Amino acid sequence: AQKITQTQPGMFVQEKEAVTLDCTYDTSDQSYGLFWYKQPSSGEMIFLIYQGSYDEQNATEGRYSLNFQKARKSANLVISASQLGDSAMYFCAMREGLVTGNQFYFGTGTSLTVIP
Amino acid sequence: NAGVTQTPKFQVLKTGQSMTLQCAQDMNHNSMYWYRQDPGMGLRLIYYSASEGTTDKGEVPNGYNVSRLNKREFSLRLESAAPSQTSVYFCASSERSLIPLHFGNGTRLTVT
Numbered sequence: 001a002q003k004i005t006q007t008q009p010g011m012f013v014q015e016k017e018a019v020t021l022d023c024t025y026d027t028s029d030q031s032y033g034l035f036w037y038k039q040p041s042s043g044e045m046i047f048l049i050y051q052g053s054y055d056e057q058n059a060t061e062g063r064y065s066l067n068f069q070k071a072r073k074s075a076n077l078v079i080s081a082s083q084l085g086d087s088a089m090y091f092c093a094m095r096e097g098l099v100t101g102n103q104f105y106f107g108t109g110t111s112l113t114v115i116p
Numbered sequence: 117n118a119g120v121t122q123t124p125k126f127q128v129l130k131t132g133q134s135m136t137l138q139c140a141q142d143m144n145h146n147s148m149y150w151y152r153q154d155p156g157m158g159l160r161l162i163y164y165s166a167s168e169g170t171t172d173k174g175e176v177p178n179g180y181n182v183s184r185l186n187k188r189e190f191s192l193r194l195e196s197a198a199p200s201q202t203s204v205y206f207c208a209s210s211e212r213s214l215i216p217l218h219f220g221n222g223t224r225l226t227v228t
Contacts, residue, residue: 035217
């Protein structure tokens with residue numbers, strides 16, 4: 001079974017609108033971390049936001065927020081007030097067993113295009 | 117503040133040639149990783165090293181070997197390159213805590 005599933009290969013959003021990128025995960029661990037990365041066309045991987053499995057509040061970082069629904073095993077990324085520079089690939093990732101685990105699992109990514 | 121440095125940035129190999137991708141980090145991280153990225157496949161883990169002196173296979177280790185030379189350096193070797201190894205390779209590092217992976221800028225490898 002896939003550890004991380006991103007079901008939206010491509011998304012379009014109008015500039016200044018909000019957009020939600022979906023991510024579901026699969027783990028039996030109680031302790032895990034969820035991460036979102038941005039990959040612009042230049043290729044580098046940029047860390048955006050993190051959510052721990054025991055965090056009760058949804059994580060926020062500027063215009064990024066993570067809609068964490070533990071029972072549904074979903075960790076959707078919400079980008080508010082989209083900008084042209086947000087056009088990129090977005091990857092959801094999970095790290096299991098934060099004390100002893102070392103593997104990070106990545107989804108297949110969502111390509112976001114912001115339309116002027 | 118270099119972070120994670122990968123060399124080379126680009127490489128073209130002929131089938132059967134060998135090469136080593138170099139990676140070094142200056143953040144004193146214990147864990148280091150090698151991923152490959154292919155279109156539509158996301159990032160897949162090749163090998164990782166939880167700490168100096170240890171290495172473990174990831175999801176797609178066949179055709180690769182690694183060496184954790186010291187705490188800073190983690191190299192990936194292709195002994196006999198195949199066209200299926202054409203990909204973008206990323207090195208990354210992390211601590212055993214809640215901080216994310218820090219990535220290098222990638223190596224674009226083409227095997228003809």
